[in-house]
Amino acid sequence: MASLRLPVPSVRLLRFLRQQSENPGFFCSNHNVSSLSVGAARKTQCLSRYQPFSLQAGILDFEALVPTRASRSVRIKRSSHPTFALRCQYNSTNRQPTPCKPAWQEWLWGSSGSRARRPGRPLEPDDLPEADGEGGNNSMFNTRRQLSKKAASEPRLRCTEVDDNGNVILVDSEFKKSELIARFGLLPRDLRKIDSSNLPHILVRPTSILLNLLHLKVLIKHNRVLLFDVYGTKASYPQSAFMYDLQGKLQQKTAATNGGLPYEFRALEAVLQSVTQELEADFEAVRDPVIRILGELEDDIDRHKLRVLLILSKRVSTFEQKAKLVRDAIDELLEADDDLVAMYLTEKTHDLNRQLDDHNEVEMLLESYYKLCDEIVQEAQNLVSSIRNTEEIIRAILDANRNSLMLLDLKFSVGTLGLAMGTFIAGLYGANLENFIEETNWGFATVTAISIIMSLIVCKYGLSKLRHLQRIKMQGVPPSGRDGDYHWFHDDGHVGLLDPRNREKLRRLQMMKADDKKAPKKSWW
Structure with missing residues (x-):
């Protein structure tokens, strides 16, 4: 109109x-x-x-x-x-x-x-022309919105593609998600795990293998490898090293009959090798500072060192969680026999079908890298355990120091109580009351001696009680009169930590030694 x-x-x-x-x-x-x-x-x-x-x-x-x-x-x-x-x-x-x-x-x-x-008033956004009825837009502020809507309606991914000879044929090429889904036979949720998820995943599809492990997001076909580029991260060097290693492995064409691996397994091995190397590098970067700070804390406990230990403890915990996720992803794939059989993509192109339990090659490949990841996880757990033990020891030392300070305070309190007893007696003697002690020559010396003796008695009694409360033993002679209360308990000492057979042998040896001591000694004459 x-x-x-x-x-x-x-x-x-x-x-x-x-x-x-x-x-x-x-x-x-x-x-x-x-x-x-x-x-x-x-x-x-x-x-x-x-x-x-x-x-x-x-x-x-x-x-x-x-x-x-x-x-x-x-x-x-x-x-x-x-x-x-x-x-x-x-x-x-x-x-x-x-x-x-x-x-x-x-x-x-x-x-x-x-x-x-x-006139004279500055131009505001409300003074600009409004949109017309046909959906047109005359405002310069809506250009960015139109571009963002267009980008949201047509999401794209940047990829690098490697052919079957190990040559890079596409670098930083943009593909629509719909094109990738139609070309590689994927599902929209598969690309969502690649695009927006950071959790490790290994997905096996009828014609492809999709991997999302740490810094690598890879799609493997029987004759193609597609590496999804991740921008805004610090994974440029690991990705470059992975591309170099991947090209080297894919160019080594060896027939499967001669003991060689097919194309998809060589690409999978390159991915797992890059992931394990990245895990080892991250662990080495975390382990050395932790060992150094633990050694310094054995000599001196400082507030700054405790703060550094706290930061390193968080890093080690984060690394341990990351390594566990990678190990669990490989373990989950090893538990699924149908996925292991479906990973033989080259044989599917030649219409060769395998039995459900015939997957020795890929299982051995995954098992080797699973052991490497499990070793890294175990070392990370040992490092976390060392940090926890050090924190408990430090806490125990601080508690012991706190108890020492409290004990010193109690000793001063007992001494003050003894002096208060002597002061009380001296106060009674110095009262303005008539008594016969003031008229004698030995009154002052007697009152002074009595005050000192009472103060010493009070101090000795308080310190003895304090020493008795401070004495705590894990093993020792029980107090008299309490043997009948624990008649059901027999302490074997360190013998209880041995194996039952060795425990019986050690008990017999101890009984023989006791009998030898009780036997009468024969004189030589």
Whole structure:
């Protein structure tokens, strides 16, 4: 539908307006636009009520002198953009405008329109033209939205492709997800695990093998390898090393009858080798600082060293979790016999079917790398265990130091209590009361001796009780009178840690030694 256009004034109408402006004493609020002659225009009478879309002419324009907001009709007339169409209907015969009902913005913000741009006011995004009814967009702010919608509707992945001879035929090529799904026989959820998931996965499909292991996201066919590029990560060097190793393995063409591996297994071996090398490199980068800080903590326990140990403990835990996920992914594949049989992609192209348990080659390949990953996981667990043991020992040392400080505090408290006893006796002697002790010559010495003796008695009693509470033994002679309470318990000492057969032999040897001691010794004469 064509946009509504404003009527073009005729030549006679322009002459009429010019003649009105030349007469200073004549002005009117409204004139009929259909009048064509000057004489007929002078005979028109002014209307008492102001009507919209009227024409004014004259020297004195009071509305222009008063700084008020421009009316909606004038604002619409000044706008030249087709989207600011008048909300009126025009009659082609007499060209008289018919005002329509105001919009909801006019009822809410007023008829003057708050969005009208005043002269001198900076341009705002609300002053820009709005979108038309056909879905077009005239705003420069919507270009980015259109591009983002287009990119979201057509997701793409950047890939590097290697052929059956080990040559790179495509570098950083963009493919749509729909193209990859149709070309390699995948499912949308498979690409979702490659594109958005960081968990290790090994997926076996009828015509391909999909791997997502750490820094590598690879699709393996019977004659193609597709490496999905991951941007924004620090895996550029491992990926370059993987491409070099992959080309070397794929170029070694050896027949399967001579003990060689098919194309897909050589690519799979290159992927697993790169993943294990990356795990070993990460473990070496974490293990050396941990061993160094554990050795330093044995000599001196410092707050800074404890903070470094905390940071390294988090790194080791993260690495252990990552290595476990890779090991579990390989283990899950080893447990599925149907997936192992389905990994023989080259034989499928030649219509060769295998039995469900005939997968020795790929099982041995996966088993070897599973052992490597399991060893890395075990070493990481040992390192985590060493960190935990060191933390427990440090905690025990700190608790022992805290107990020593508390014991020292208790000793001072006992000494203060003894001095308080002597002070109490001295206070009684120094009271302003009459007694016979003050009249004797031995009174002062007697009171002083009694005070010292009482203080020493109190201190000795408190320290003995404190020493008795401090003495804790894991093994020793039980107190007297308590043997009957533990008649059901017999302590074998270290003998209980031995094997039952060795335990019996050691018990017999101890009994023989006891009998030899009890036997009477024979004199030589």
